[in-house]
Amino acid sequence: MSNTTPPRPLSPHLQIWRWHVTMLSSILHRVTGSASVAGIVLIAAWLICLALGRETYTVFLQYAASPLGLLVWFGLSLAGFVHLTGGLRHLIWDLGLSFKPKDADTLATWTMLLGVALTIAFWAVLFTSGKVAL
Template sequence: MSSSPLSGDTSNDPADDQTGRFVRQPNGRPRPLSPHLQIWRWHVTMAASILNRMTGSALSVGAVLIALWLLALAFGPDSYATFTGWMGSPLGLLVWFGLTLALFLHLAGGIRHLIWDAGAGLSLKTADALSWASMILGVVGAVAFWVLLFASGRVLL
């Protein structure tokens, strides 16, 4: 299957491109430029995909914090008290809430992808609805988790 222009049609001829839609490769062949963010209109599925990638990166930071927690536990009661003092402060609780939010958003995004991998929910309306549902359920799940922590008295300000 060729995407070359019809003979006599110079409007899409990469060799005569005056529009900047093509770039010349190192081997000399013209190649069409890929559309970028200025061209694509934002969709909720794009936002959910970007959010899923960002939360995955944030969870890497969370893994480092959990490793630091385990190290503080291994180094004895003084180190552990220092770590829990920092992480139990309002700023530390904000960090833990952010990581919890990232965890729930990433989990909900993963479930959305499992549904899509099964071949379901691929129509535009359903994909949009699943994207909205994953983001909303991720936020609601994280908030509910922290409400339960505060209500049970396990976390105090």
């Protein structure tokens, strides 16, 4: 196959870039998106265990509600929220806004911080309402 068509050009790998905030946010968008793949697999597992009945679901909860399970959910919620606000940044850019380097940096910084803030708020509510405990 590669005899007939020249290979597609590849994206430059991480070590080529100089670190700056929009590059960090771009990489984080891919990292958090990839991590969210694990999130949707676990949500599918949650639904399957629920459909299989009380006994299976109790086994699922033994893992999901354990400290290690909560750490995994925390990481997945962080990935989800940061990916969500990162997506918001991309949608803003799609509107043709915030393209000046300074504005783009500000937007990238604030959307990353907003993702972290949403995660902290989510878990603060979970713990303070007593629904989740270690």
